[in-house]
Amino acid sequence: MERDREDSPAHTHPAGLRERRRLETQRELSDAALELFEERGVHGTTVDDIARRAGTSQRTFFRYFPTKEAAVFASADDSARVVSDAIAAVRAGASVVEGIELSWLNLLDRFDAHPDEHIRALRVRRIVGAEPSLLALALRNEAEQVEQLTDAAVDAAGADADVIASRAAVSTLALVLRLTIDEWVRRAELNERASVREIYLEMRRGVAAIARDLESAPPTYE
Incomplete structure (x- = not known):
């Protein structure tokens, strides 16, 4: 019964x-x-x-x-809390990068501290990759988070808000996080132990280097 x-x-x-x-x-x-x-x-x-x-x-x-x-996304509460914490930090005066990264790094630290969750995370990743409806939902959830964080950044900046810059910053950080998870999954599937936090920092350094290159070498047109 x-x-x-x-x-x-x-x-x-x-x-x-x-x-x-x-x-x-x-x-x-x-x-x-x-x-x-x-x-x-x-x-x-x-x-x-x-x-x-x-x-x-x-x-x-x-x-x-x-x-x-x-x-299937049991961590939805965690994700919502991360977004809520990041929004609160930005509205309290933190930069977009500081507010988002502090919340995300806390989440990644919790994940690293609970290896019993790693097998389940891999199972979820596999089923999401195999089922278009789940992949679409995952991408939609990410897009909604980007919108919420961008809105918070714009609101916090007030009259001086640069919407494009805010969206670029939030979207870039979301991309770094997604690439981090992809790399963690790749290593985990090869039975390589890896800290998702350390992978995030590696990805961050790579993206920062690209950003410096973009800044120092603006596009030229013939």
């Missing part, structure tokens, strides 16, 4: 226990979605299938995720 965790007397628990229970249920649903997508593919899996595998109900599923595709 299915159990609906949200219908249990969880509301009587202290706030900390409720939050832990919420995160556990979210993760169980996400793990169930990942398993089923691997077994049957996205199109061969329904929300009912995911809820049943997780031992809960469709109603509970939709309290956590808007679609079955979204369920």
Whole structure:
């Protein structure tokens, strides 16, 4: 018989226990979605299938995720918190680069500190690469984050805002992060131990060198 965790007397628990229970249920649903997508593919899996595998109900599923595709991204809360922290830092006076990098490096440090999550991250990466609907959602999520961070940077700058420069800065940092994850995955698939934070710093240095080259050698036209 299915159990609906949200219908249990969880509301009587202290706030900390409720939050832990919420995160556990979210993760169980996400793990169930990942398993089923691997077994049957996205199109061969329904929300009912995911809820049943997780031992809960469709109603509970939709309290956590808007679609079955979204369920595989269990780290959505982490990403949202990173964006929120970066926006807060920029609005408090940090530069776009400082605000975003501080939040992202904290996230990468947490990932490095939890090697038990690495296998799951690789599984998610593989299924996202194999399923166009999941890849489209991942790219859309990234685009939305870029928009949110760009808006925050422009708002913080006020009348002096350079929208193009702000968008370029945010988009470049997003690209560095994506390339970092790609490189970490490449090394992990080869069973090479690597710190995702250190890879990010390597990528950052490479992009900074390119930026200096662009600045010192403007394009010429015949």
